[in-house]
Amino acid sequence: MSVFTSEDYDKFRALRVTHIAARFEELISDEANDAVTPEQLFLTAVDDAMDARTAGKIDKLIKAAKFPIPTATIAEIDYRDGRGLNPVRMTRYGTTDWRADHLNVLITSPTGGGKTYIACAIGIAACHRTHPVIYTRLDELARDLAIARTDVIAHQKLIDRLSTIDLLIIDDFLTVSIDPEAGNDLFAILANRNERLATIIASQTGPAHWVDALPDRVAADSIVDRLAHHARRIELGGIDMRKACHDQTRTSEQFWE
Known part of the structure; x- marks a missing residue:
């Protein structure tokens, strides 16, 4: 028999505590909890409901960020010799409070070095700490800005959103050139x-190249200075992780030609 009536649940819905009530009823109906006081069970129900709400928020943040690798994690990063990665340092990135820590992170490596995976892993860890994150490639960003530019209000809203998000990740930075308006x-x-607020940049090249690649030299100096000044750097080695992962898959027993 239910502990609560339908009228009770109407009240819970009005107060937005339905999950707590449902979990409390489940706990108090379990004979294994007969020795536990109702007060303790209620607090457990509150904790469980909070955990479920946080998990739902994290899922929404990860989906909203639009990561190309939504399963990337700090724990699964490959730390083999030659990659130039420090596990302790990467763990710290995973626990960073990005609202308080405004230092940028620059990730550089040749094609296939694993920049995108690492950027996604840091971003997803930020989502788990309930930070809103935006992931974008620079070419996508330039395209979105160009589309928004046809509407003054939409354009300003996009600028404001990118300016205020807890963590902004720009991948493939200056892999292709951008026009002066996008540069502005x-x-x-x-x-x-x-x-x-911090920005993570993933690129095949470093700041010295960016100055030459941006269309306006004055703006370029300012952009690079803002990105690189006091930034933390992750300089990956020359290991082609795409090839390494493919070779590992080919040698597994489950691989079929």
């Missing part, structure tokens, strides 16, 4: 985030 928008976004 990028300058505005990074200027707004400077010394306030």
Whole structure:
């Protein structure tokens, strides 16, 4: 028999505590909890409901970030020799409070070095700490800004969102060139985030190349300075992780040609 009536559940829904009530009823109906006081069971129900709500929020944050590798984790990073990765340092990235820590992170490596996986792993860890994150490639960002530019209000909303998100990840940074208008928008976004919020950049090249690749030299100097000044750097070695993972798959017993 249910501990609560339908009228009770109407009240719980009005107060938005239905999950707590349902969990409490489940706990109090379990004979294994006969020796536990109702007060203790109620607190357990509250904790369980909070955990479920947090898990749901984390799932929404990960989905909203649009990571290309939504299963990436700090725990699964490959630390083989030659990659230049420090497990302790990477664990610290996974527990960073990005609202308080505004230092940028620059991840560089040749093609196939695993930049995207590491950027996603750090971003997903940030979501688990309930930080809103945006992941984008620079070419996608330039395209979205160009589309939004046809509507002044939509354009400003996008600039504001990119300027205020807890953690912004820009992948494939300057793999392809961007137009001057996109460069100006990028300058505005990074200027707004400077010394306030962190940005993660993943690129095949470093700051010295970025200055030459950006269309406006004055804006380029400012953009690079904002990104690279006091930034933490992850410089991956020359190991081609795509090839390494493919070779590992081919040698597994489950691989079929």
